[in-house]
Amino acid sequence: MSSVFEGYERQYCELSANLSKKCTVAASLDGEQKKQKVSEVKTGIDEAEALIRKMDLEARSLQPNVKAVVLAKLREYKSDLNNIKSEVKKIVAGNLNPSARDELLESSMVYVVTASADQRERLMASTERLNKSGDRIEESRRTMFETEDLGVSILQDLHAQRQSLLHANNTLHGVDDNVGKSKKILSNISRRMSRNKWIITTIVIVMVLVIASILYFKLSK
Numbered sequence: 001m002s003s004v005f006e007g008y009e010r011q012y013c014e015l016s017a018n019l020s021k022k023c024t025v026a027a028s029l030d031g032e033q034k035k036q037k038v039s040e041v042k043t044g045i046d047e048a049e050a051l052i053r054k055m056d057l058e059a060r061s062l063q064p065n066v067k068a069v070v071l072a073k074l075r076e077y078k079s080d081l082n083n084i085k086s087e088v089k090k091i092v093a094g095n096l097n098p099s100a101r102d103e104l105l106e107s108s109m110v111y112v113v114t115a116s117a118d119q120r121e122r123l124m125a126s127t128e129r130l131n132k133s134g135d136r137i138e139e140s141r142r143t144m145f146e147t148e149d150l151g152v153s154i155l156q157d158l159h160a161q162r163q164s165l166l167h168a169n170n171t172l173h174g175v176d177d178n179v180g181k182s183k184k185i186l187s188n189i190s191r192r193m194s195r196n197k198w199i200i201t202t203i204v205i206v207m208v209l210v211i212a213s214i215l216y217f218k219l220s221k
Contacts, residue, residue: 005058005070009077012051016080019044023087034091041088048081 019041026037052074059070 002058002062002066002070005055005062008051008055008058009073012048012055012077015044015048015051016077016084019048019084020087023084023091026091027087038088038092041084045081045085045088048084052077052081 022037022041022044026034026041029037055070055074055077059067059074062070
């Protein structure tokens with residue numbers, strides 16, 4: 001049920017109980033005191049009607065499965081307020097004879113006791129719902145904190161893995177650089193070996209020609 005509706009409901013129950021008591025007191029008074037107390041009751045009735053209008057607007061914005069229950073309670077509150085209005089009309093109707101006033105006082109007292117008991121039960125039920133809502137909120141907060149801690153732990157793990165990947169990437173770049181340098185060195189060695197091979201081959205050919213020439217001149221003599 002809406003927490004807003006429950007807040008209006010608590011205010012109405014307290015106001016209704018207060019109005020019922022004032023009606024009982026007003027019925028036993030005379031003259032200006034009676035008028036003053038009746039005026040207080042009428043002001044309270046206006047406040048109660050405003051609360052009922054607020055509850056009605058809030059009830060119509062609820063989900064269908066909750067709306068039906070809330071509107072039923074609202075009808076009870078409207079009936080309760082109509083009973084209070086009827087009591088006020090009886091009080092302001094004029095001079096009551098002692099027996100009529102006693103009857104009104106007796107009926108008012110019965111109504112006050114009954115209304116107070118009903119209102120107390122409604123308040124207790126509302127308090128219990130609020131306590132359950134508080135427990136659910138607390139449980140939700142614990143779950144939220146646990147989820148937050150888990151999220152922080154995951155983020156820390158991801159950060160550590162990212163650092164490891166960056167380090168591995170840097171290491172790979174270093175290996176690539178070393179491989180590149182090694183390839184250059186090997187290429188230089190290969191070129192030098194090839195050049196040296198041609199030099200050695202040329203020297204051997206020259207030596208062979210020289211030896212052949214020497215032998216030729218010796219043999220020709």
